[in-house]
Amino acid sequence: METWLKSKADQLAQAAQDHVSAVQQSASKLAVAFDPVGALPDDLKDVEFRDGPLGFTLEGNLVVSVQPSSQAERLGVEIGDRLVKIDGYEVPRYETDFEEQRARKVIAKWLKEMPRPAILTFELQQDLGEEVAKETPQPRSEEAPKAGAVQVLQAELQRTQEERKKLAAELKDSQEACGQLSAQVESLKKESVPNLRRLSEMEEQLQTLRTQNKELVSAVNASSTSRADEELLKLRQALAATQEASQAAVQAAQAKTAAAEDKYSEQKQEVQALLLQVADLTEQAENRRLQIEPMEKELQGQARSGLATAVSSLSLHRAFRCVQMLSGFQAAHEAELDLFREEQAMRKEQHQQEIEELQRRLGDQQIKADRELQDAQLQLQKSKEALQEAQVNAEAAAVEATAARREVEALRSNQCLEPEALLAERDGEEDRADPSPVGDSLQVLELRKRINLLETRCATLQRRLRSQDAVTGTRPSWELRLAALAGPHVAAVAVALHRWSLSGLRGFTERLLKSEAWLWVFYAHLLVLYTISASCSVQTTADAGRGAVDTLNAQLAAMAGSSTPAATHLRGS
16 A cells, blocks of 8 residues: 555656646747747857767756767867757756756756757856846847747746646645555554454464363263263162172072971971871771761861961961062162162253353353454454545545646646737737637637636545545445334434444544544553453453363362262162
């Protein structure tokens, strides 16, 4: 941007210089055309140079050295002569340093571009007293109009030089404005560099936070998974131990049942022996059977029923006790399993709550980082808008310089047309009351040119106004969404308030830019605010991360402490 502004300023300066030199050449041609034909004054000398080196060195328009055996020495050019004309064109005169530099450039350019052979006119070195003592020859009566025309041309040339000075001053002001704009662009670039650096730092912090959160989530998941696996293994071991105990109890009950069955068989054998003895006794008491037969039958029935009742009651009692023991073991096992399931569900719920809390904190931190990122992007957008405004101002300055160049062209065209107007005035001196149509046409032409110049200026001003409207009158992007949500009236009011506040802020910023002290104060307080907010953000992020890690460590320690009594209870059971 700065290079472009410098190149445009150099182009404008070169164009103004070319136009002024062209005007001076035209004026010198007119002066030569209206000069009376005759011999050159005694203090002037025409020298014709052909192809090859000229052989002399100029300091401004003064000859300061002549090379030996060169064209200049052969033609009689001496040190101290002044170059007055180059191929009929008068050399520009100068008073200030700036005009002297410009005159040197013009002389060098004319000497380089003049066709050969070319005639150079030198003013011979002479005494100043003699030059003052010379009397100015009186012009002849028939040459008076020509002398008047020359005087008019000289006055116009002086006015053109004054205009050229004004244009040079305006060009200098435009260069200063371009310098200020380049300084503003550099300041905007310097201001955007910390914002970009801070944005990169914030992105790095966000990436670090995301990595830490991923590590925390993976650690929590790993710890919860490992502890769940450990607890499940412990439950499986307890279940296996309970099953082994149940199997041992069943085997013991089966052993007891087998022993009871063996004892029952022994008792049955004893009963059979007793029956045999009873049969023996019956055989021995066969003689008395008829006497005591009813009594023996009753006694035998009572004995048989009593023995069967005794044997059956003993076996059923033992089996019932075994079933009661098995049901008790199974109920205890089911109760322990229910307790472990409830404890596992409580732990899972607690882990889920902790994970949700960590995710919520992560979401809050991410939202905060996104907001800071949006703020940084908004500041960067504002910097871009300011840069665009500076570019628009630079383009407006270029347009003004173009308008000034067109004014110079109009002045040059007016100078070209003024000799014809003077001739028309000389021809019409006899009849002053009846103006000639030629003069009217010239005036109409001048008026038309002036009107065209004014129209050009108006078009330039309109383009500047349109560019300002394009910068300040852009519609916000959220207007359509607000109109869809709240209605067109609310959106129109919101846009009006937005533009009013935006114009106030732009005016305030322009006033700040006009005063350098307030500008420094404004940016200094912005720097202090950004420093405080950055330190607070870094401290809050560090405290939040430390608090999350401490909370996670405390929860893991509590989980380890709660799992220790459960393991002790399992070992005890």
